[in-house]
Amino acid sequence: MQFAPEAQILILNGVILAVAYLGIYPSLEEKTLNRIMTIDLVLSALAVFVAGALFWGSGVPFSMLFFETNWAVFTIVTLMVMEVPLFLNFAKKYGISLFDDDQR
Numbered sequence: 001m002q003f004a005p006e007a008q009i010l011i012l013n014g015v016i017l018a019v020a021y022l023g024i025y026p027s028l029e030e031k032t033l034n035r036i037m038t039i040d041l042v043l044s045a046l047a048v049f050v051a052g053a054l055f056w057g058s059g060v061p062f063s064m065l066f067f068e069t070n071w072a073v074f075t076i077v078t079l080m081v082m083e084v085p086l087f088l089n090f091a092k093k094y095g096i097s098l099f100d101d102d103q104r
Helices: 005-027 033-055 071-094
Strands: none
């Protein structure tokens, strides 16, 4: 079964986020914003690397509803959009402060 290119990227992003938010992040001994951001940077690079392995040089356009873009922009934007609600829920559940208390 062949999936549309957009679906392939969305599935890739979904799997990476599922592993992160159901496995990696809950198992962290110290759940801090800096620690999560560091791991998230690595996972985001993994998503871009895998998407690049699939679509680099293919010229396949990716639809972002109102415009078309390349695989890299599509991967990064959809990963961010998918992750924001997951991160906010995780931060609330584990009491992770999004802002330094001294700056309030």
